[in-house]
Amino acid sequence: MEIKSDHPTRVILYDTTLRDGAQREGLSLSVQDKLQIAKLLDRLGIPFIEGGWPGANPKDVQFFWQMREEPLTQAELVAFCSTRRPGRTAAEDPMLQAILAAGTRYVTVFGKSWDLHVTQGLGTSLEENLAMIRETLTYLGSQGRRVIYDAEHWFDAYRHNPDYALQTLVTAAEAGAEWLVLCDTNGGSLPHEIAQITAAVLAESHHLRHLPLGIHTHNDSGTAVANALAAVQAGVRMVQGTINGYGERCGNADLCSLIPNLQLKLGYTCLPEEKLQHLTEISRSISEVVNLAPDDHAPFVGLSAFAHKGGIHVSAVQKNPLTYEHIAPEQVGNCRRVVVSEQSGLSNILSKIAGFGFVLDKSDPQVRSILERLKTLELEGYQFEAAEASFELMVRELLGQRSHPFEMLSFNISTTTRSDWSSKDWDPTGGEADVQSLAAVKIVVQGQTRVTAAEGNGPVAALDGALRKALLEFYPQIEQIHLSDYKVRILNGQAGTSAKTRVLVEFSDGHHRWTTVGVSTNIIEASCRALVEGLEYSLLPPSSPLPIDYRSSATATRVS
Known part of the structure; x- marks a missing residue:
């Protein structure tokens, strides 16, 4: 050539x-990593x-x-x-x-x-x-x-x-x-x-x-x-x-x-113009190969590069994207996103839920209900702009369209250590392998009750393992899902050990990422909520090519 x-x-x-x-x-690349990246760059x-x-x-x-x-x-x-x-x-x-x-x-x-x-x-x-x-x-x-x-x-x-x-x-x-x-x-x-x-x-x-x-x-x-x-x-x-x-x-x-x-x-x-449209995809694919989280705020290819949060911004972009976008996101293979938070207006909600396949009129009381529920939960410590999967599940719940592929009835977690923490010779850098957590869960899946248990090096890992063990029998695709990030935020530190905790869990199937949120005064309960919602979200059916219209009645009808 x-x-x-x-x-x-x-x-x-x-x-x-x-x-x-x-x-x-x-950053460390194996030979296989390098081969994979070379092929992506070639493509x-x-x-x-x-x-x-x-x-x-x-x-x-x-x-x-x-x-x-x-x-x-x-x-x-x-x-x-x-x-x-x-x-x-x-x-x-x-x-x-x-x-x-x-x-x-x-x-x-x-x-x-x-x-x-x-x-x-x-x-x-x-x-x-x-x-x-x-x-x-x-x-x-x-x-x-x-x-x-x-x-x-x-x-x-x-x-x-x-x-x-x-x-x-x-x-x-x-x-x-x-x-x-x-x-x-x-x-x-x-x-x-x-x-x-x-x-x-x-x-x-x-x-x-x-x-x-x-x-x-x-x-x-x-x-x-x-x-x-x-x-x-x-x-x-x-x-x-x-x-x-x-x-x-x-x-x-x-x-x-x-x-x-x-x-x-x-x-x-x-x-070539058609190659440029793969730029975002290649950027994120290489992030996966090198095992580094993509920079959400990167220009052009970042998740937030064409995200709109303020209600005035969203309303303007819906009329003409040029008002707040320097290029069309599709030119680099990215997409426009509307972010929802306590600062959102009705325009944010309407635009966001349209992406889930729901079409509502601005005057529909259900739109106001979604907005009020969003602001109430954010007051309690939830953060939906960082956890859009949880927001979609909340919307589906309020619209009567949440499928609930499984139901968590109860869980129990115990942690055991074989190290003598009181010993002056205890080495905190070497004791990790001596701490194990055991989680037992009781869930209902497709009308059947399952009780499973699993061990992990921490309570969240053990809980994740126990849930997967119960779900794999019914949903084998769960095996492709992995936790790619786990973040904890103490919301009211002045309360000490009784403080409310927000947990964000990011999931990936190797192609897509989604994040869920849980809030509780108990960090394990907050983690469990985020974990359960993340696995539930992975089981949602593919989006319908036709949006669902809720404007005429409480019963969903397709828009042709």
């Missing part, structure tokens, strides 16, 4: 989630996917070998490495042999641009650093590899010693690089600096063999996306970044923000 950048409005995307993104603290239409540094660890070696057995459909897989080490030839450097063994057509090589890094980091001379760049790129070219050159710490380098920084780029260009990528590795630059320095490099284009430029920015100043946009407007034609902005320290430029800004706001072509 030939990836061309000669069209003035074409911007080439280069994803480094599998290498730079994996350097985020708390999105990303032209370049950086897979890692072959030879740096066994995992990356195995990943590149497996990718040869399962090649991408349209993207170029890229291996990443540094220039050769000081004092040895490129052909003798085992690091470069591992790169060749990976078998990719493209290799991204990073080299030192900043004289400070050369003399203090590498401990070598400025001349040797130039030789390292030249010989590495020449050697890879002689082995049939096409090279993208990442100029590490470029903007810091240019500010401190512009002549030497430019000399490193000229060396890379003369040695056969196809792209020259300017890297803001420390993430300390601001957009106006990026634009000015990029323009200065472009003014030297004749010395750089008119090679196209790329940009690689980090988010340490909170400006990674803005910096990349500034560089594109200044003339670069490749943008490097990661999905969801994953990366070391504060992360890399977030492609989920960069792509729609470039394509929808600035008029550049990055992805």
